[in-house]
Amino acid sequence: MERPSPFRVGDIEIYWLSGGDFRLDGGAMFGVVPKALWQKRYPVDGGNCIPMCNDPLLVRTPDNLIVIDTGLGNKLSEKQKRNLQVASSWDIPRQLEQLGVTREDVELVVLTHGDFDHAGGIEMFNSGGERELTFPRATHIFQEMEWQDISNPKGRAKATYLAENFDLLRHAGHYRLVAGNLELCPGIAVRHTGGHTRGHQLIQISSRGESAIHLGDLCPTHGHTNPLWVMAYDNFPLEAIEQKNDLLKQCARDNSWITFYHDPFIRAIRLNGDGRIVASRPAPMVKRRMAAEGCGLLPETIRVH
Numbered sequence: 001m002e003r004p005s006p007f008r009v010g011d012i013e014i015y016w017l018s019g020g021d022f023r024l025d026g027g028a029m030f031g032v033v034p035k036a037l038w039q040k041r042y043p044v045d046g047g048n049c050i051p052m053c054n055d056p057l058l059v060r061t062p063d064n065l066i067v068i069d070t071g072l073g074n075k076l077s078e079k080q081k082r083n084l085q086v087a088s089s090w091d092i093p094r095q096l097e098q099l100g101v102t103r104e105d106v107e108l109v110v111l112t113h114g115d116f117d118h119a120g121g122i123e124m125f126n127s128g129g130e131r132e133l134t135f136p137r138a139t140h141i142f143q144e145m146e147w148q149d150i151s152n153p154k155g156r157a158k159a160t161y162l163a164e165n166f167d168l169l170r171h172a173g174h175y176r177l178v179a180g181n182l183e184l185c186p187g188i189a190v191r192h193t194g195g196h197t198r199g200h201q202l203i204q205i206s207s208r209g210e211s212a213i214h215l216g217d218l219c220p221t222h223g224h225t226n227p228l229w230v231m232a233y234d235n236f237p238l239e240a241i242e243q244k245n246d247l248l249k250q251c252a253r254d255n256s257w258i259t260f261y262h263d264p265f266i267r268a269i270r271l272n273g274d275g276r277i278v279a280s281r282p283a284p285m286v287k288r289r290m291a292a293e294g295c296g297l298l299p300e301t302i303r304v305h
């Protein structure tokens with residue numbers, strides 16, 4: 001099969017992996033934003049849901065292989081799949097093969113946070129139906145605060161920090177906790193943001209004067225690059241707005257790409273100082289078409305600017 005072409009940031013290559021698609025309530029995704037505004041960008045179905053992907057980034061630097069977040073995984077029950085309207089399966093091992101690498105080659109897995117749609121692929125069912133670490137040799141990077149909350153979930157976090165995503169990792173000790181900001185390897189750094197969860201972190205990718213920032217669930221889709229468009233899922237929405245105000249200004253100043261995990265239509269954009277999109281990398285046509293199908297809209301009708 002033909003290899004997909006990478007998205008390049010200097011000498012660093014980025015590929016989006018298939019972490020599974022699902023549908024979430026549009027109102028929950030856009031919080032207090034009126035439906036009349038968000039539905040112009042995201043086609044809504046009869047159940048008020050919008051299509052979302054959960055696509056991890058495979059980042060290849062000249063020296064290191066890194067995965068950012070891990071998708072839905074293959075451990076969801078039939079009931080969970082039905083509730084989440086999972087439309088396509090998690091397919092990361094096969095996709096890595098297509099890219100000429102193996103699960104064992106991945107050295108670092110960076111988790112923006114511990115919600116099941118980001119951490120579900122840390123552990124997988126193998127062909128024998130047993131659970132194993134998807135990336136058995138990788139060190140998994142979390143913010144210390146996030147790991148504390150994963151280890152002792154309270155309130156609504158109990159429904160999203162699922163023990164089955166972390167048990168083997170905890171037992172194997174293949175994780176490293178960061179308090180704040182840290183360069184993990186040349187060109188890859190993490191920074192604590194909070195906002196979505198208490199211990200949420202972003203990933204900064206830099207090479208040869210170019211850069212990209214992966215804002216995780218601070219900017220799940222390109223719609224959320226309006227700093228005031230935050231999710232009802234955000235635990236600290238005012239903090240998310242404040243963080244985005246600063247970070248998006250910084251991205252415009254540095255001409256930095258902003259990459260997305262949940263957006264089925266756009267993979268990455270650049271903004272100018274007025275918050276307008278000046279460059280974009282669309283998702284593959286097949287993905288856009290699939291996402292729009294359930295809503296009866298063709299991708300061509302979706303306004304992205």
Ligand SMILES: [Zn+2]
Nearest residue numbers: 115117118217
């Ligand atoms: Zn998410």
